[in-house]
Structures are given as structure tokens and as C-alpha cells.
Amino acid sequence: MDRTDGTFEARTAGRERRGTGGWEDVLAGDAHLVTPGGEWRSKLWSIAVEQFNRAADLLSIEPDIRARLLEPRRSLTVNFPVRRDNGEVEIFTGYRVQHTLTMGPTKGGIRYAPGVSLGECAALAIWMTLKCQLVGLPFGGAKGGVRCDPNRLSHSELERLTRRYASEIFPIIGPNRDIPAPDMATGEQEMAWFMDTYSQHVGYPVPEIVTGKPLVLGGIVGRQVATGLGAVYCVESVLERIGLDLVGSRVVIQGFGNVGAVMARELSNRGAVIVGISDVTGGVASSGGLNVDALMTWVGEHRFLRGFPGGDPVARSDVLEIPCDILVPAALERQITEDNASKLDCQLVIEAANGPTTPDADRILADRGIHVVPDVIANAGGVTASYFEWAQDQQKYLWDSDAIAQRLRTQLRRGIQRVFATADRLDVDWRTAAQAVAIERFAAATRLRTIYP
Ligand code: GLU
Numbered sequence: 001m002d003r004t005d006g007t008f009e010a011r012t013a014g015r016e017r018r019g020t021g022g023w024e025d026v027l028a029g030d031a032h033l034v035t036p037g038g039e040w041r042s043k044l045w046s047i048a049v050e051q052f053n054r055a056a057d058l059l060s061i062e063p064d065i066r067a068r069l070l071e072p073r074r075s076l077t078v079n080f081p082v083r084r085d086n087g088e089v090e091i092f093t094g095y096r097v098q099h100t101l102t103m104g105p106t107k108g109g110i111r112y113a114p115g116v117s118l119g120e121c122a123a124l125a126i127w128m129t130l131k132c133q134l135v136g137l138p139f140g141g142a143k144g145g146v147r148c149d150p151n152r153l154s155h156s157e158l159e160r161l162t163r164r165y166a167s168e169i170f171p172i173i174g175p176n177r178d179i180p181a182p183d184m185a186t187g188e189q190e191m192a193w194f195m196d197t198y199s200q201h202v203g204y205p206v207p208e209i210v211t212g213k214p215l216v217l218g219g220i221v222g223r224q225v226a227t228g229l230g231a232v233y234c235v236e237s238v239l240e241r242i243g244l245d246l247v248g249s250r251v252v253i254q255g256f257g258n259v260g261a262v263m264a265r266e267l268s269n270r271g272a273v274i275v276g277i278s279d280v281t282g283g284v285a286s287s288g289g290l291n292v293d294a295l296m297t298w299v300g301e302h303r304f305l306r307g308f309p310g311g312d313p314v315a316r317s318d319v320l321e322i323p324c325d326i327l328v329p330a331a332l333e334r335q336i337t338e339d340n341a342s343k344l345d346c347q348l349v350i351e352a353a354n355g356p357t358t359p360d361a362d363r364i365l366a367d368r369g370i371h372v373v374p375d376v377i378a379n380a381g382g383v384t385a386s387y388f389e390w391a392q393d394q395q396k397y398l399w400d401s402d403a404i405a406q407r408l409r410t411q412l413r414r415g416i417q418r419v420f421a422t423a424d425r426l427d428v429d430w431r432t433a434a435q436a437v438a439i440e441r442f443a444a445a446t447r448l449r450t451i452y453p
Helices: 007-012 024-034 043-058 063-070 118-135 155-172 188-202 223-242 258-269 292-302 316-321 359-367 381-395 401-426 430-449
Strands: 074-083 089-098 106-113 140-147 178-182 250-254 273-279 282-285 312-314 326-329 348-350 371-373
Touching: 043 063, 043 118, 043 359, 043 430, 063 430, 074 118, 074 155, 089 118, 089 155, 089 178, 106 118, 106 155, 106 381, 118 140, 118 381, 118 401, 118 430, 140 155, 140 178, 155 188, 178 188, 178 381, 223 258, 223 348, 223 371, 223 381, 223 401, 250 258, 250 316, 258 273, 258 292, 258 326, 273 292, 273 316, 282 316, 312 316, 359 371, 371 430, 381 401, 401 430
Parallel strands: 106 140, 106 178, 250 273, 250 326, 326 348, 348 371
Antiparallel strands: 074 089, 089 140, 273 282, 282 312
């Protein structure tokens, strides 16, 4: 049986915890249906487990605590109908996974994508916990989404889908329970629909039910750019540590969405040279540097990068292999794999996306001396700004934009310094160190709360 994690054996000491008394045939026949933890199985979940176990082993976390840290506390799967514009009814499946309620309410985005699954949400939810703990936010992690192709849905179909999904997960969310936010293919408009739906249900406005809202509904200045900006602060801290100058550094970015585009602009404003960039339609490269303003204008007018005249076209899959100093995967998960890790030509990888590197690729990069700044710190800027927005809405006291920008920078730089200090203390790579910082805090909180009843 393919166990998703080593902790299972320790936890159950070789016994099937759901009983073997007279059920041997059932267990032998369809054991996968009843294996604890099997619910979460997905490629992304096994990556999350492998990374978690490496750090938990190092910290010698006790087996029972380890199992409680790893598996999601709550999850909900919903199937619901949405009327398409042509009058037909389509059934969609959505999820919300809450990884831990130990340190506070749960926090995490909602994504619309064809690959969304319970296992994917579970992995992304544990990474949200680690992110929040690493940066010192009073949240556990969550993640949700709807399995759909958002490009196939009209504006009004997306509104109906968002509102119905919000109603479906209503029983488990709330400003002190679980606070959603944007993720892939969701943004301010979806958050406004979400906030409105929740508010209609309870009968009064509740801006603090989601973050990433438009400003006029209680959003904060800078939430949209916060993930990209946070990743740039990480780049600055790392370059200070390894003694590389950002001015003149060659950067390649995979992804030109909310995160990739902000990073391109901010890094080039600080003197870096963007030598390659891509989106879903393909990539563009120029060893002399791409003009980021021209890229922005082009995408503003044509929606995608395809056809951009200011550089050489590159296949989307080849963008990661363009020679550079700093490579930024800022798109999807599992992009750097054992197939391409040996072909990367860079000194530093900044994981602006969630889960872009597989464990096999991680080992190859480590052997090649390529540093990886892991996702749990590199893209923590988004949830950090979300925390400011939530705190503002809870307090009904407006924060000014300078305070937000400054606190974002301080909080992220503190987070990455914790990673460096732990990497030195434990003599491990930055990913393991980042996980260890977060797991140590989480384990301490879990031990202190003990077990109810
Ligand atoms: N979806 C973002 C992330 O993966 C932000 C989550 C939030 O702001 O709650 O970090």
C-alpha cells in the first residue's frame, strides 16, 4: 500500500485504526478506500508530506503530535448547480480545507482551475499554515476552490458560481473561523461577490469575511501587489546574504500575472535586467533586457504576451532554462522537476508560486549548488497584507498606506532572517529551515493546548 507519509505507521503502530475485527476482506479488497490519510492523496500532497517529514524528522517531533500537525483538521466537498447563460445547468465541485484551528482562525485563498481537487487544497492548506507561522501571523492555513475552467465562464456565470460556492461553504467560514482570499483566477471582484453573499446571509455587512477586497469595501492599499513585493523583499535579503548585487542581475520570470508582473516591474526598477518572461501563451526573451513598461502595455492591450515584438519568442516550457542569475517560477505548481532541474542555468530560485519544485528537483538543485528560497516565505507577502486587511476590518480603524508598506517589509525580512538563522543552526537548506521554524511554533502550540476532553 502506498502510504502518503511515514507518520502513518508510527501513528497506528501497524494496526488499521478503523478496525480489523471481522473486516479483513473489506480491508484487503479496497484498503485504499479506508486508509487514513488516503482522502488527501495527490501529487501535491505527497510533496507537502515529504517536505514536512524532512523537517519533522530533524526536530524529532513525537509521532502523535506529528500526525496532528500534518493532516487537515476539516474539509468540505460541495457539489452545486450553476445556470449557464444559455439556460443550461452545470454541476460544479468545490472544496474548502482547513488545515489547523490551533493558533487562530484559518486563512487562505480560493482558486478556480480545472485541476482543483481535495488533495491539492490539502497540500496548499498546510503550506498556508507554515507560511502564517513563519511570518508570525495568528492564523492556521486553509485553501479552497472550484474545479472549473474560468476562461470558459462569462462574467455573470462567474458571479453565480462564486455566490453559490460562498453559500455552500457558509457553514464553516466566518471572520473568526476561516477567512478566504484571492488565489489563482480570483481577485477583487470575486471577493466583493463573496463578501456580499456572506453579508446577505447574516443580514449586515461583514467586510472582514474575506481579504483582497476592493478598497471601497474595506480592502487595503497594496494588497494586490503584496505577494510580488514580498518576493522582492526576499530577493533583497537573500542577495545581501550571498553577496550578489541586484543591479545588473539577470532575472527570468515564469508567469506574468499578479505576482510575476509586479516582480518584473519592481526588480527592473531596482536595476535588475529581465532577460526572459512567460505567460500561458508562451515566452519572450532578450539577453539585453526586456522593456517591462512595454510588456505591461502590450498585455494591457492584447491580454497575453503572445506576439510581443520587443524580444525573441521562446516556448513556454523552455523559459525556465534561459541563462540568468535569478529564476522566479511565479505560475503553477510542479514546474521544476527531475526532467528540467539539471538544465536550469541560474544561481538562485525564488519560489513565488506555491509548490513549483518537486522534491526530486530539489535534490538536483542542491547538488548543483543552486539556492532555493522556498514558497512558504517567498510568497508570504500576500497573506501578510491580508492579515493587515483583516485586522483593519476587525478594528474598524483604517491603516495608512505607509504603515502597511513598512510593516510588510519588516515582517517579511524578519521571516527570512528566521529562515537563515535556523538554516545555520540546523545546518540545512532554506526549505527545510523554513518548514522547521513553522513546525516548531505549531508543535509548541499543539502541545500547550493538549487534548480535549
Ligand atoms: N492565496 C494567497 C496565498 O497563497 C493568499 C492567501 C490569503 O491572503 O489569505 O498565499
